Amino acid sequence: MNIVVDQGKCVGAGQCVLAADDVFDQRDDDGLVDLLDASPPAERLADVRHAAAVCPASAIEVRV
């Protein structure tokens, strides 16, 4: 699995952090997405896909 985030699109909603806080974080200064792990283990796929699905700005891309 490979994850790409687009900080230009991100609106700082933090939905991804709630879905998978071992993979996504929010930067302290502007609240935008901070990708902690660009290729997490396969068993995280369901939560990562959920994070991408709930992102209100469609700023997360998951490639498997």
Place this chain on the structure above:
Amino acid sequence: MSIDAERLKLPLARPNVLDLAPLYEVLRREAPIAPVTTPAGDPAWLVTRYEEVRLLLGDKRFGRSHPEPDKASRISTSAVQDGPTGEYATEEADHTRMRRLLTPAFSAKRMRLLGENMERLVDACLDQLIAEHEQTGVVDLHRGLAFPLPVAMICGLLGVPEEDNELFASLSERMASTEIGEEAHAAREEFFRYMVGLVEGKRGQLGEDVISDLVRAQAEDPSFDYVQMVRLCVGLLFAGHETTVNRIGLGVLFLLTERSRWDALVADPDGRVDAVVEEVMRLGAPGDLGLLRYAKEDVDLAGVTIHAGDALVLSINAANRDVTVYSHAEEFDPDRPERTHLGFGHGAHFCIGASLARTELRVVFAALAKRLPQMRLAKELDQLQVRATLTGGVAELPVTWRSA
């Protein structure tokens, strides 16, 4: 049932505070973008299907401002989401600046750090309710928990004195009222003046709170209009308590009107509360309208042509019950496979307080299930007083856990 050739008049009457008008199902199927007359008497489009509501919320061809605000359709007679807001020429830049200023203060991480404080507050509220219940046998969860928790949290975040809660709650209520006409607008003016007083009082001694942050940012940025800044503070205080108070109420009603729902949560509060909160966010349907947008250009969608300047009412309530997206869409089922909803909106205007609200709701429902497992409603659903405001919800939540 079929749709009248004449324009539908909003709001569509609902059978009770939990269910929606059955006509929404017909609209989603036959006229997902339907011409309607708003409660203010003006034309608008009512959008009811998940697909189009989500699309429109994320589409920059639709905004909250209007090039000629005086000519724009008015939506309701309340003073919230009643017509266009913001400057047409600078809407996007203004909004981007606002998000940039506010996002860090409402981030998921910060809200999690508030969790323990919330748990203490909820426990204190419940201690008091339990003591009261020993005397009276019935207590009002609205007054004793649903209201004080969100108020305390938003006051702390914004730096608003908590002892002002009766004043700003009453101003919020009047501002959102759909039944008092011009009085609602007078309340909005009064709320504005209250906020000016608060802002000016802070200016000499700015602190670590969101209103102080906004005062600092406005003082440093000549393009940040003072009136706009004060309105933003009013909006945050209004939305920061009004919405969550209602959502706690609706959640309690969904859980207690069908015992099996409550028993399932009681059996495993920590394991089930997140899913319960998401289902309360999906199915809870406060108010009878929706989110308001104006088209910036002509757009063809779902068989209709929306013209530049047209108003659209995006029914989150209807979209969240779309049978083409959700299995047994009208049923409260936290175990459903579909995990997304539009309860916090979508796109650039996605609710900035979503993580705050989620954290509050999780703490509240987990604590209720753990400490008051025998709780039940002390009145029938139909007897509860429903609030005549844009944000809806109930004005009381009488419960008891006395053995019957």
